[in-house]
Amino acid sequence: MAQDAATLKDGALIDIGAVETSAKKATRDAYLRLLRFTGLRLVALFFTVVIGVYLTILIANMGGYVDEIRRAQIREGVDLRMQADPSMQRLSAEERDKFIAGEVARGEKRVGLDQPFLIRSFTYLRNALTLNLGFAEQLTSDSGSKQVRNVITERLPSTLVLFGTSNLLLFFLAIFAALRLSRRYGSFWDKLVMALAPTSAAPGWFFGLFLILIFAGLLQWLPFGGMVESPPPKSTSAYALSVMKHMILPVMATLIGAIFLSIYNWRTFFLIFSSEDYVELAKAKGLPDSMIERRYVLRPTLPNIITSFALMIISLWTGAIILETVFNWPGLGQLYFRAIGLFDTPVIVAVTVVYAYLLGLTVFMLDFLYALVDPRVRVGKGGTGR
């Protein structure tokens, strides 16, 4: 009853119940809008993932032409085995042909070539979307497992440790250096970074080659490559130290290859915000530099920083093919490269679908994070985000 009571106030009659109902309705509408937005966003992202993964399947199989390559490889393998077996050489041509035909048919069946590619493509898609990663067709994991899950997860820690370290270092060093430079526009260090930015035209692995020559070949201070010394130390602490030693050159290569351009980019970005009126006002008020940077520059740029950070984190999933090759680092990049070279569709699709899910999830989460860190972002009427 209390909810329905009417109160006279300033001569106006206010229906409290109606007000509360209206507030509830507004809240319910907001939740509905949020729910609708979430649902639509998830559906859209899911279809994006489906399309992306299926395109990967088609591309990885060259639209089905890889079947021809596989058939040829199977036949070549059987031919070579036959040629290497002296007993086979003594069989009649008919007997040899029969043997070869049987072996080829068995080989084709084993890798599924007895089914049309179109049917297999949807099997690949179904397995991928349900994260049933299954068994690799060609590759084995380092420890000899054929399960795609093992093939990938065995390489994941080494990839995370190297690229996690180098990318986090790169990201935070670049952000903080850029922030400082944006407040010291035109200084010597600012000019130096601008001058050095073009060095990033060369990728990290390029600098890696020189670093190896200097620090491993010439000075012999650091190892040529690999993840740990040979044989690997038995104690965990010695092992960790050895890994750190082996990381120095690849991390340096990554940093040298990207740091200056990265600082330059962020510095330019921060510069725009640093010249806003409210920053000038804060400066005029005599606020300390650190507070200006934190409250007046960093905060409005937070959505961009978070986006970059999140995308950087999920990019760790793919490793770096050439850098890993140069430093002989047992990471995911080399693994993907081999999978592509061997047309190992389950591995290629597994990597893609996990990345696609990670990307979709990140994009989805970012929508909410933007709303949390930036008060201007709201879920608008009609279910569209702004």
Add this chain to the structure above:
Amino acid sequence: MRMNKLLVLMMMLMLSVSVVACDRGDTPDVDTPPVGDEGAVDPDVDVDADADADADADADADADANTEPDEPTTDRTGAWIDELVVVEEPDADKAVTRLEAGDIDVYAFTISSPQTYAKILDTAGIDYKTSYGSYTELTFNPGQCADEGKINPFAVPRIREAMNWLVDREYIIAEIMGGLGTPRFVPINGASADRGALAAEIRAIEAKYGHDMERADEVVTEEMEALGAERVDGAWMYNGEPVEIIGIIRVEDERQQIGDYFANQLQQIGFTVRPDYKTSAEAAPIWQQSEPSECLFNYYTGGWVSTAINRDASTNFNFFYTPSGLPRPLWQAYTPTEEFAAVSQRLNDSDYSSLEERAELFAEALPMALEDSARVWLLDRSSVAPLRDDVSVSADLSGSIYGTTLWPYTLRTIGEEGGSLTWASASILTEPWNPIAGTNWIYDSTLYRATGNWPVMADPNTGLQWPQRVASVDVLAQEDLPVGKTLDWIGLDTAAEIVVPDDAWADWDAESQTFINASDFYTETATALMKVTTTYPDDLFDTVTWHDGSAFSAADMVMSLIMNFDVAKEASAVYDEAQVPALDSFMSTFKGFRITSQDPFTIEFYTDNWSLDAENAVTSLRAAWPQYGYGEAPWHTVAIGIGAETAGQAAFSADKATTLEIEQLNYIAGPTLEIMDNVLAESAAAGTVPYSPTLSAFIADGEAEARYTNLAAWNEEKGHFWVGSGPFFLEEAFPVEGNVVLNRNPNFPDASDKWARFSAPAIAVVEVDGPGRVTAGEEAVFDIDVSFDGDAYAMDDVQQVKYLVFDANGDMISSGEAEGVNDGAWQVTLDSDVTGQLEAGSNRLEVVVVSNLVALPSLGSMDFVTTP
């Protein structure tokens, strides 16, 4: 503030490092402790390089490798070194830098890049081993185009033959290969037994088909005009369109430049060429699988690899030139002449009764192969495997360091015993290790060979087998077979008929798990073409022990015999469809085996699979030894694999594992270790003896329990189930880090220097000396000096010294055999009849030395002037 940031960064770094460290700790296979394709442009350079290192390394090495070793020169047994650390280095160029820096000691890979080869030559402190196992050719499409508007010039044999004159092999080797190769004209490998025996015939072919652009153009013009093409402004036209040649050019190695070179040569004689660059995988569907009549390609830059010295090239003609070679569209388009097909078939079927008859067939086939030229052979590639110059190791003439089973016995730091060496390989731990159907990658098999023992070992320089564990082998061959022997250690006799005894085992009954006797298997008395009787030493079971401490026993031998059959029998619990073809192939020549004594262990093997060399009755010699296809193993480690497969938890072969969607057994790492550990516990508890109806008779009381206990202790200590009896044992494998550690087996019975005499290939250096001026019609005498490493080549080690005389036109006018004077000294006498045939001008005497010690003939020559 800065300090805080740095601390955060350091913590992040440590955190990520600990992720890896923890992951390593969780993996059961890692944290475990230890137990108890090219004619050498300059053969002299190669020889000297190898010889220098090895002469230092093995001052006591006897160049006379055709004899048993002298008394041991050391008390040490087994491997020379204590530890071998194996690492992965896929980049050959970087490997050379690492060798120079002392980071690695051996790079066990064959390098054929001219740039890397040049770097090796320029780098101090690095030596190399040369091998000759791979070769390059041009494969032609011999089919007529279905599209009548097109012509395929290579459908015409004479045009294909003319390509031999069009290509300048010397140019290719010098300019493209950087010297890493020797010209090749025939389908016989440079490093092979037949190359030396047919040296004169081959040299005559080389003289006939030397580079001659004008002759090539002339023949092509004749044939193209006969096809109805016309040359307009220098370009061949057919039906008003340019005659286009499509070249499928492989891009992975120097074949790309070779393909381009050939395209350029074709353009010079009027063809329009469209190069199509492809990788192996991309090219195979076109050159192998497409119908030749579709004319999707005209030539392909082919390459072949031989990882062991070929002792018998007689099947090559049939394989490379006739439709019998392979049931592939390309092969089915081959149209050899009736005569060539017949000779090829006879050689393929070993349809000859003497070596002389065989040589005559070769002499007939060789020129016909060139006239057919479905393939134009370009070069035998030389490949080099670099190593530090203070390190010594054997290398196979064809398969390099990783192609020989001798490397574990000869690898050492020169002048030292013990110590550790680091061996780099282009890849490592490529696929699962299991003895029945595990990895066959050379990078893996090279390593597991070191953990195994062998009944016989292949000579890395001739391909002939030498005794390792056997006491004696006696070969009995049917009388009409041209079987011979080179080495004294083997017995060879002949018989009119070889009857398979009734009690010989001829097959396996997987249901009753017993062997089937010949009397039950054959409906009438069976005979075999060859019988091989292998007798092992009296003390075999006392001197050989498995790495886990288990005693080697007859049961290990019998298990090996059983596994030949059981995996391919449908009634077996470990039946594997993928193994059936191998058994079918084996059974096509197998007749039976019989264990005639257990002490000493003696086994007779009856087979129709004979070979020209008695020493190389390989299948027979190795049949009983527990060297399975993919590594040596005692019966008890095989048994736990069988247990895992029987339970459906894992499978030996990749085929079966894929079909059943289970893991392939890996004895050294990965998820199947746990499965095998469980099987081991069950087997130990139950005292399981596999194939009990047969094997129990060879197993002593308590042996099974003792073996399982030993294996459990081994796994506890090492973290794996890989057990052999070879000179090294697998100490530890680090799959993700790409490391393997092999340690010396202290219980290996043989002296470390047993195989030292094979450290360097005794490739002869030939020098010809004689009159620079010869008067026609007068006798001329030439001296031939044959040496190795500065010492005279023993006459007994020389199989033959042939000479060939070429006139100023390059035509061979005479050939014969030189006469031996004494060790290292031979003489050629050209009588007045021969010199009388020489026209005035520059002539040439060429000498080919065929050694008993190496399968690579050595050449020498001298030019002289003839005056009337």
